[in-house]
Amino acid sequence: MTRKKNKISKILKDKSGAATYLEMVVTILIVAIVVVFIVKVVPVLVLKNQLNTFATSVSRIISVEGRYDNTVREAIEELRQKSEVGNVTITLDGSDFISGGEKIQLNDIIQVNVTTQYDLGFFTFGSFPITLKNTAQSRSEVYWK
Structure with missing residues (x-):
């Protein structure tokens, strides 16, 4: 065993050719592993940025309309298709609706949570689904009598 160890350490210490070849391999x-990692992680960062922009836009649409009804949902769906964020879940946590309806009173907080899943799989090594979430906040700009 020590004989093999000595042989390997000689090869690694030798700068003639075999060790240089081994170092190069x-x-x-x-480098190949690092490049694959970068290629798999950069799309996640791009999607997170798109999700941030999408959540801000949804928050703005709801604040301008002052409600969250079918008309607003259709506008949000059109925006989702244009922005290519994929399947997202939109929730309005922390938003106060008037009498349990779909309207939000002037200057009330609108908090939009947008969530999506991304599969960060490394070829045949498995699937690693991760959840990306973003929150945007604004205030209603409509006064309801």
């Missing part, structure tokens, strides 16, 4: 392997 290991370096290329590490």
Whole structure:
């Protein structure tokens, strides 16, 4: 066993050719793994940015309309299709609706939570679904009598 260890350490210490070749193979392997990791992670960052923009736009639509009804939902759906964020879940947590309806009174807080799933799989090594969530907040700009 120690004989093999000595042989491997000699190869690694030797700068003639075999060790340089081995170092080069290991370096290329590490660079390839880093490139694959970057290629898989950058789309997540792009999607997170798109989700941020989408949540802000949804918050703005609801604040200008002062309500969250079918008309607003249709406008949000059109925006979702244009922004290419995929399937998202939109919730209005922390928003105070008038008498349990769909209207939000002037200057009341509108908090929009947008959530989506992204599959961060590394080829055949498995699937790693991650949840991306973003929150946007605004205030209603409509006075309801």
